[in-house]
Amino acid sequence: MTLRDIGEFGLIERIAARFSTVGTEDGSLGIGDDCAVLSRNRDELDLVTTDLLIEGSHFLRDAISPRLLGRKSVAVNLSDICAMGGECRSAFLALALPGELSVAWIDAFFDGVQERLREAGVKLLGGDTTRSNGPIVIQFTILGSVSPAHLKLRRTAREQDLICVTDCLGDSGGGLRALLEGVARNSAVEYLIERHLDPCPQLAEGAWLAASSDVHAMMDISDGLDSDIRRIMEQSRVGARIEVEHLPLSSQLREVAAEQAWSAWELAVSGGEDYVLLCTVAPERHAALAEAFQRRFGRELRAVGRITDRPGQLVYLRDGVPMDPSKLGFDHFRTE
Amino acid sequence: MTLRDIGEFGLIERIAARFSTVGTEDGSLGIGDDCAVLSRNRDELDLVTTDLLIEGSHFLRDAISPRLLGRKSVAVNLSDICAMGGECRSAFLALALPGELSVAWIDAFFDGVQERLREAGVKLLGGDTTRSNGPIVIQFTILGSVSPAHLKLRRTAREQDLICVTDCLGDSGGGLRALLEGVARNSAVEYLIERHLDPCPQLAEGAWLAASSDVHAMMDISDGLDSDIRRIMEQSRVGARIEVEHLPLSSQLREVAAEQAWSAWELAVSGGEDYVLLCTVAPERHAALAEAFQRRFGRELRAVGRITDRPGQLVYLRDGVPMDPSKLGFDHFRTE
Numbered sequence: 001m002t003l004r005d006i007g008e009f010g011l012i013e014r015i016a017a018r019f020s021t022v023g024t025e026d027g028s029l030g031i032g033d034d035c036a037v038l039s040r041n042r043d044e045l046d047l048v049t050t051d052l053l054i055e056g057s058h059f060l061r062d063a064i065s066p067r068l069l070g071r072k073s074v075a076v077n078l079s080d081i082c083a084m085g086g087e088c089r090s091a092f093l094a095l096a097l098p099g100e101l102s103v104a105w106i107d108a109f110f111d112g113v114q115e116r117l118r119e120a121g122v123k124l125l126g127g128d129t130t131r132s133n134g135p136i137v138i139q140f141t142i143l144g145s146v147s148p149a150h151l152k153l154r155r156t157a158r159e160q161d162l163i164c165v166t167d168c169l170g171d172s173g174g175g176l177r178a179l180l181e182g183v184a185r186n187s188a189v190e191y192l193i194e195r196h197l198d199p200c201p202q203l204a205e206g207a208w209l210a211a212s213s214d215v216h217a218m219m220d221i222s223d224g225l226d227s228d229i230r231r232i233m234e235q236s237r238v239g240a241r242i243e244v245e246h247l248p249l250s251s252q253l254r255e256v257a258a259e260q261a262w263s264a265w266e267l268a269v270s271g272g273e274d275y276v277l278l279c280t281v282a283p284e285r286h287a288a289l290a291e292a293f294q295r296r297f298g299r300e301l302r303a304v305g306r307i308t309d310r311p312g313q314l315v316y317l318r319d320g321v322p323m324d325p326s327k328l329g330f331d332h333f334r335t336e
Numbered sequence: 337m338t339l340r341d342i343g344e345f346g347l348i349e350r351i352a353a354r355f356s357t358v359g360t361e362d363g364s365l366g367i368g369d370d371c372a373v374l375s376r377n378r379d380e381l382d383l384v385t386t387d388l389l390i391e392g393s394h395f396l397r398d399a400i401s402p403r404l405l406g407r408k409s410v411a412v413n414l415s416d417i418c419a420m421g422g423e424c425r426s427a428f429l430a431l432a433l434p435g436e437l438s439v440a441w442i443d444a445f446f447d448g449v450q451e452r453l454r455e456a457g458v459k460l461l462g463g464d465t466t467r468s469n470g471p472i473v474i475q476f477t478i479l480g481s482v483s484p485a486h487l488k489l490r491r492t493a494r495e496q497d498l499i500c501v502t503d504c505l506g507d508s509g510g511g512l513r514a515l516l517e518g519v520a521r522n523s524a525v526e527y528l529i530e531r532h533l534d535p536c537p538q539l540a541e542g543a544w545l546a547a548s549s550d551v552h553a554m555m556d557i558s559d560g561l562d563s564d565i566r567r568i569m570e571q572s573r574v575g576a577r578i579e580v581e582h583l584p585l586s587s588q589l590r591e592v593a594a595e596q597a598w599s600a601w602e603l604a605v606s607g608g609e610d611y612v613l614l615c616t617v618a619p620e621r622h623a624a625l626a627e628a629f630q631r632r633f634g635r636e637l638r639a640v641g642r643i644t645d646r647p648g649q650l651v652y653l654r655d656g657v658p659m660d661p662s663k664l665g666f667d668h669f670r671t672e
Contacts, residue, residue, distance in 0.1 A: 015460075129351070
């Protein structure tokens with residue numbers, strides 16, 4: 001039996017079963033959320049997130065500039081801390097680089113790292129550099145902290161909560177598809193590609209939502225809505241209903257999808273790497289929260305579905321009618 | 337200009353110049369020691385260490401069993417925390433695995449990880465697993481803590497300090513050489529190979545030395561004495577003198593070196609991965625400290641040289657006469 005047979009989730013289950021620390025006596029939380037949570041004292045929890053990017057598996061050297069690669073590799077980790085309601089504190093970078101890599105490449109990579117760290121007020125405090133005989137390997141560990149009252153988990157969604165997202169979905173997936181298919185560039189295509197190559201973690205939105213007790217569960221969308229809502233469902237032992245006509249789509253994605261005959265809905269459901277926040281909100285409090293969110297951030301805290309009492313069941317509805325999400329790709333229903 | 341032209345130390349200098357945080361206002365310490373040090377409050381400092389192991393660069397899948405690979409990848413990180421005088425608290429593992437890897441391999445790897453973590457009382461609290469299209473990549477981040485009074489740095493060696501090591505040198509290097517040269521196995525060869533494949537971090541010794549104010553600087557020997565004493569020299573702006581006849585050699589290394597016509601001294605000076613502790617001790621306090629160390633651990637805290645007032649100068653002496661350490665390999669002087 002190989003790893004391919006059990007899959008990544010099978011592997012994580014095996015590891016979690018062995019090392020499970022969720023709900024240990026000191027309040028620490030292990031495997032199963034965006035970050036690990038370490039209970040230090042009553043006023044503060046530590047957050048730790050770690051992410052591995054390998055050339056050939058996670059990026060291609062020719063497909064992303066070193067500066068954007070530096071920015072993105074920081075951004076995805078900042079997003080994990082912010083998705084738990086935390087503030088980022090310090091960063092550690094382990095890097096394996098092939099000897100033939102140019103110093104100009106390395107300097108541009110660090111330009112990008114430094115830009116994103118500075119924007120977030122995070123210091124790079126250490127790491128490890130080694131020679132690689134094979135691919136470039138980039139590994140960030142980011143430490144953060146959060147007050148216990150602001151901590152947002154995947155396992156705290158409640159039945160009847162509204163499922164909300166903080167920004168448009170599918171742009172990054174559309175950008176990736178445009179790159180892979182060599183779509184001719186126009187301003188909408190450029191926008192999607194930029195969203196893919198240079199995602200912006202929603203640090204301010206995360207901190208704002210963390211401060212509200214009406215937000216019950218939260219995570220960031222890295223693998224795609226379909227995959228990530230299932231994590232909340234598993235951890236919270238609930239079901240979910242997604243109303244596809246409510247998924248927020250950018251005008252750029254609508255435009256490019258129409259030109260290319262792509263299903264924008266499919267990209268919104270299955271495309272990953274949007275690094276938008278996904279949260280569940282007390283239904284009776286959503287209107288007030290969304291109004292305040294609109295005032296603060298100038299856009300909607302869009303409700304796209306509801307948490308249900310049917311654990312494990314994820315239902316997609318279109319205009320109230322259940323549909324098979326795997327058909328989204330062949331459906332080509334109008335996105336404008 | 338490529339990475340090969342500037343080398344690993346050139347790279348670290350470039351990164352450190354960009355992100356330097358040594359001596360920041362809050363007492364945090366960044367790049368330049370075994371771990372990063374984060375100042376949390378007056379009573380406790382956080383330590384963070386991170387290390388990247390890549391198949392083909394740092395290990396060969398056929399040359400080490402998965403269980404020992406798991407043990408070793410934990411051990412080298414525990415050693416970094418202990419070398420700063422700290423206690424290990426929690427571990428995070430980022431892992432990239434090729435799809436064809438057997439589940440039996442993965443389980444055995446985690447057996448080894450779990451053994452070493454348990455021995456040290458450390459919990460695995462999180463991480464990241466991804467599919468690799470190329471090599472196995474193993475990356476541990478270990479968090480620890482230390483009281484400010486016990487923190488041992490590389491930059492706190494003082495002139496006239498005695499340079500001490502906590503155990504024999506060169507065994508791991510001898511074991512690696514035995515593996516590479518296919519030396520016929522006997523019990524001494526097996527011992528050296530075990531020291532290479534399954535190094536034991538000196539956690540108890542590190543904690544004991546950390547509690548003594550007579551120990552000024554400390555680090556672990558991972559790259560070899562010659563390379564690592566230079567790190568203390570650079571950070572402390574001092575020189576050093578090593579008396580090669582005082583380097584502690586195991587009877588097993590002496591035996592195998594004699595059989596194979598290797599220079600045991602060369603292995604002791606240049607062979608890495610012993611994960612023995614290297615420290616500098618107030619000269620007038622060494623006798624009492626070494627006696628207490630002997631009582632506690634049943635072996636010597638061996639003085640192998642002295643810190644000097646000549647920054648950057650590393651001198652090797654044999655029976656008081658300066659010698660060229662690069663000649664050690666061709667010297668073949670008696671090791672018994």
